[in-house]
Amino acid sequence: xxxxxxxxxxxxxLRATLTNNPRALLMGEDIGPLGGVYRVTDGxxxxxxxxxxxxxxxxxSGIIGTAIGLSLRGYLPVCEIQFDGFVFPGFNQxxxxxxxxxSRSNGNLTVPVVIRIPYGGGIGSIEHHSESPEALFAxxxxxxxxxxxxxxxxxxxIQQAADxxxxxxxxxxxxxxxxxxxxxxxxxxxxxxxxxxxxxxxxTDATVVVYGPLVPVALAAANAAAEDGRSVExxxxxxxxxxxxxxxxxxxxxxxxxIVAHEAPTFGGIGGEIAARISERAFHSxxxxxxxxxxxxxxxxVAKVEEDYLPDIDRILEALDRAFSY
Amino acid sequence: xxxxxxxxxxxxxxxxxxRLEAEAEARLGDPAEPMVQLLAPDGTLGSDPVFSEYxxxxxxxxxxGFYADMAKIRRFDVEATALQRQGQLALWVPLTGQEAAQIxxxxxxxxxxxxxxxxxxxxxxxxxxxxxxxLLRQFRGVSNGGWNPKDTNFHLYTLVLAAQTPHAVGYAMxxxxxxxxxxxxxxxxxxxxxxxxxxxxxxxxxxxxxxxEGDVHESxxxxxxxxxxxxxxxxxxxxxxxxxxSVQTRVPLANRAKGYGFPGIRVDGNDVVAVHAVTEWAxxxxxxxxxxxxxxxxxxxVGAHTTADDPTKYRESAEEGRWRAKDPLERLEKYLRAQGxxxxxxxxxxxxxxxxxxxxxxxxxxxxxxxxxxTAFANTYVEAHPLVAEELAWFEEYSAGFVDEAEPxxxxxxx
Numbered sequence: 001x002x003x004x005x006x007x008x009x010x011x012x013x014l015r016a017t018l019t020n021n022p023r024a025l026l027m028g029e030d031i032g033p034l035g036g037v038y039r040v041t042d043g044x045x046x047x048x049x050x051x052x053x054x055x056x057x058x059x060x061s062g063i064i065g066t067a068i069g070l071s072l073r074g075y076l077p078v079c080e081i082q083f084d085g086f087v088f089p090g091f092n093q094x095x096x097x098x099x100x101x102x103s104r105s106n107g108n109l110t111v112p113v114v115i116r117i118p119y120g121g122g123i124g125s126i127e128h129h130s131e132s133p134e135a136l137f138a139x140x141x142x143x144x145x146x147x148x149x150x151x152x153x154x155x156x157x158i159q160q161a162a163d164x165x166x167x168x169x170x171x172x173x174x175x176x177x178x179x180x181x182x183x184x185x186x187x188x189x190x191x192x193x194x195x196x197x198x199x200x201x202x203x204t205d206a207t208v209v210v211y212g213p214l215v216p217v218a219l220a221a222a223n224a225a226a227e228d229g230r231s232v233e234x235x236x237x238x239x240x241x242x243x244x245x246x247x248x249x250x251x252x253x254x255x256x257x258x259i260v261a262h263e264a265p266t267f268g269g270i271g272g273e274i275a276a277r278i279s280e281r282a283f284h285s286x287x288x289x290x291x292x293x294x295x296x297x298x299x300x301x302v303a304k305v306e307e308d309y310l311p312d313i314d315r316i317l318e319a320l321d322r323a324f325s326y
Numbered sequence: 327x328x329x330x331x332x333x334x335x336x337x338x339x340x341x342x343x344x345r346l347e348a349e350a351e352a353r354l355g356d357p358a359e360p361m362v363q364l365l366a367p368d369g370t371l372g373s374d375p376v377f378s379e380y381x382x383x384x385x386x387x388x389x390x391g392f393y394a395d396m397a398k399i400r401r402f403d404v405e406a407t408a409l410q411r412q413g414q415l416a417l418w419v420p421l422t423g424q425e426a427a428q429i430x431x432x433x434x435x436x437x438x439x440x441x442x443x444x445x446x447x448x449x450x451x452x453x454x455x456x457x458x459x460x461l462l463r464q465f466r467g468v469s470n471g472g473w474n475p476k477d478t479n480f481h482l483y484t485l486v487l488a489a490q491t492p493h494a495v496g497y498a499m500x501x502x503x504x505x506x507x508x509x510x511x512x513x514x515x516x517x518x519x520x521x522x523x524x525x526x527x528x529x530x531x532x533x534x535x536x537x538x539e540g541d542v543h544e545s546x547x548x549x550x551x552x553x554x555x556x557x558x559x560x561x562x563x564x565x566x567x568x569x570x571x572s573v574q575t576r577v578p579l580a581n582r583a584k585g586y587g588f589p590g591i592r593v594d595g596n597d598v599v600a601v602h603a604v605t606e607w608a609x610x611x612x613x614x615x616x617x618x619x620x621x622x623x624x625x626x627x628v629g630a631h632t633t634a635d636d637p638t639k640y641r642e643s644a645e646e647g648r649w650r651a652k653d654p655l656e657r658l659e660k661y662l663r664a665q666g667x668x669x670x671x672x673x674x675x676x677x678x679x680x681x682x683x684x685x686x687x688x689x690x691x692x693x694x695x696x697x698x699x700x701t702a703f704a705n706t707y708v709e710a711h712p713l714v715a716e717e718l719a720w721f722e723e724y725s726a727g728f729v730d731e732a733e734p735x736x737x738x739x740x741x
Contacts, residue, residue, distance in 0.1 A: 051503060061541055062548050068492070069500065070500045073504070089540075093492065097486065102705060102706070104471045108471075
C-alpha cells in the first residue's frame with residue numbers, strides 16, 4: 001500500500017500502461033515537458049520519449065482523429081483533453097467515428113482509444129473549465145465511460161481503460177486530483193471490474209448514488225444524516241456507461257429511497273436515467289419518488305457563484321428530507 | 327511546367343480578381359494555374375521535366391489496364407445508377423468523369439499502402455481489389471461498411487465529410503512508429519537495419535467541398551508537424567452538391583499546401599497518365615520519409631452528386647458538355663489507337679468485361695442478404711455490455727411473442 005493523490009495515481013497508472021504495453025502512447029496538449037496542465041503526465045516524457053508522450057498541435061478533433069488512425073494501425077493511444085469544456089471540437093470524431101467504427105465495420109475493426117477528460121467544477125476557474133458533459137457521451141452507444149473517485153480506483157481504472165478493447169472515456173474529477181488515499185499497486189482487489197458500482201457505506205433508510213467529485217460530499221452527507229438517526233447507504237457508481245443497475249436496484253430494494261446526485265445539470269442527465277430504470281426495477285420497493293440533485297439548467301455559472309450551483313452536503317440532506325416526507 | 331509545380335516558399339501575390347477570373351475559366355476546364363498534364367484531351371502525349379520520368383515507367387500493358395479499369399468502373403457506375411432507379415439501392419453516388427483521377431491514383435498505390443476513401447471512390451476500390459458487389463451493401467442498406475478493410479487496406483467509406491483525414495494521418499504516424507520499432511528490433515537482434523516489411527504510406531481522398539472542413543486543416547497541421555507519410559488526394563470535381571468550388575476556395579486548392587509547408591501539386595484529373603505519375607512520385611517520397619504531399623486532381627463530376635440530386639437546378643448543361651470533351655477514357659483510347667497499342671478487339675473485350683461485371687453486380691445485389699438486427703447488438707461493443715445484453719434479451723422475448731400470432735393469420739390467409 002502506498003499513499004498518493006489521485007493525480008499521482010493516474011500518473012503511476014499511465015506509467016504502468018506505457019511500461020506493460022509497447023504500443024501504448026499518450027497524446028495531448030502540453031502533456032510533454034510541462035506534464036499537462038494538472039501535471040498528471042509529469043515525468044513521463046523523460047522516461048518514455050517524445051514518440052510515446054506526444055505533445056500535439058492544439059486541435060482536439062485532430063487529437064481524437066489521429067488517435068483513431070493510430071489505433072487502426074494497432075496502437076493504443078491515450079488522449080488527454082485539457083478541460084471538459086474543450087472536448088467539443090473533438091465531439092464529432094468521438095461520436096460519429098470512434099463510437100461507431102466497430103459497429104459499422106461489422107466487428108472487423110476495433111479502436112481501443114482512451115480519452116482522459118478532467119471534469120467538474122469547484123476550483124474557481126473561468127468559463128469552460130468546470131463542466132460535466134458526461135451525459136452527452138453516455139447517450140452515445142459504442143463508448144464506455146468511467147470515473148474514479150479515489151486514488152486506488154484512479155490507478156487501476158486508467159489501466160483497465162487501456163486494456164479494454166472498446167473506446168473508453170475516463171472522466172477525472174479535477175477538484176479531487178489532490179485527494180490522497182491508499183493505493184495497492186499489487187492488486188486491484190474489489191476494483192477488478194471498472195464497470196461495477198461500489199457500496200461505500202451501508203445503510204438501511206435511503207440510498208445516495210454519486211460518482212467522481214461528489215463521492216466525498218455524499219459520504220459527509222450520510223454522516224450528517226446519521227446524526228439525525230437516518231441510515232444512508234452511499235454508492236459510488238464508478239461507471240457511467242454501462243451503469244451497474246443491479247447494485248443500485250439491490251440497494252433500493254433494501255432502503256426504499258433513492259437520491260442521485262451529480263454536478264451535471266439534472267435535465268437529461270444520468271440521474272434521470274437511473275430514476276427511470278429504478279422506477280421500473282424496484283417500483284414496489286420505493287417509499288418515495290427518486291430525487292435528483294444536480295446542476296441547474298444553465299451554462300455553468302461564473303466562479304464566484306458556483307457554490308450556489310454545485311450540489312453540496314445541504315442539498316443532499318434537503319433531498320433526503322423530501323424523500324422521507326412521503 | 328514541371329518543376330514550377332513544386333512549391334515556392336514565397337507567396338506569389340496574384341491579384342484576387344485575376345484569381346477569381348482564373349477560377350471561372352478553370353471551371354470551364356481551362357485552368358490558368360500550372361497543372362501537370364501529360365496526355366492531352368486530343369490523345370497526344372506531352373512531356374514534363376519532373377513527371378515524364380514516372381510516366382516512362384508505364385508499359386503498354388499498364389496503359390491498356392488503366393483503360394480497362396476506367397471502362398469497367400464507368401460501366402459499374404451506370405449499372406449502380408440503374409439499380410438505384412429500380413429501387414434496388416437506396417442511393418447511389420456516381421463517379422462518372424472522375425475515372426482517371428481514381429484509377430490513376432489507385433494504381434499508383436502498393437498493397438502495403440493504406441487508403442482512406444470518402445464515399446465516391448469506387449474506382450479506387452476496384453484498384454484495391456474490393457469486391458464491387460460488397461461495395462453496394464452500404465447503398466442497399468444492408469451494411470454500413472460492406473468489406474473488411476484488413477483484406478485490401480482500403481478503409482470503409484466515411485460519410486461525415488473529411489472525418490477520415492485525421493484517421494489517415496494517425497495511421498501514417500503508426501507506420502512511422504512501426505518503422506522505428508523494426509529498426510530498434512533490428513539493432514537488438516544484431517541484424518541489419520532493414521525492415522522486413524516494405525515501406526508503406528497512406529493516401530486519403532477528399533473533395534473540394536470537404537476541403538473547407540476543419541478536419542482537413544487539422545490533419546494537414548498534424549501531418550506536417552510529424553512529417554507523416556501521407557498523401558492528401560483532393561478530387562476537385564468543381565461541385566459540392568450545388569455549390570461551386572469558388573465558394574470553397576479563392577485560390578487553387580493545391581496552393582494551400584504551401585501554408586502547411588509541404589508540396590502541393592495540381593494535376594489534370596482527367597489524365598490518367600499524369601495522375602498516376604504524380605501520385606507515384608508523392609507516395610514514393612512519403613514511403614521514403616520525406617513527408618506529406620497534397621495533390622489536387624482537377625476534374626469534373628459529370629453526373630449528379632447522388633441519385634437524389636438534380637444538377638439542372640444549379641449548373642448549365644453546356645458546362646457539362648465542355649467537360650465531356652475532356653473525357654478521360656476517350657483521350658486514352660485515342661492515344662492507344664494512334665500508337666497501335668490497342669485495336670478494336672481490345673475495346674470490344676473491355677466492353678464485354680464491363681457487361682459481365684454489370685451482370686455480376688446486378689445478380690449479387692439482388693442476392694445480398696438482409697442482416698439480422700442481432701448482429702447490430704453484437705457489434706456495438708467488442709466486450710460484453712450489460713445494457714446491450716438486457717435490451718437483446720428483451721428483444722428476443724418480444725419477438726418470440728409474435729410467433730404464435732403469425733401462424734393463425736397465415737392459416738386464415740390460406741383459407
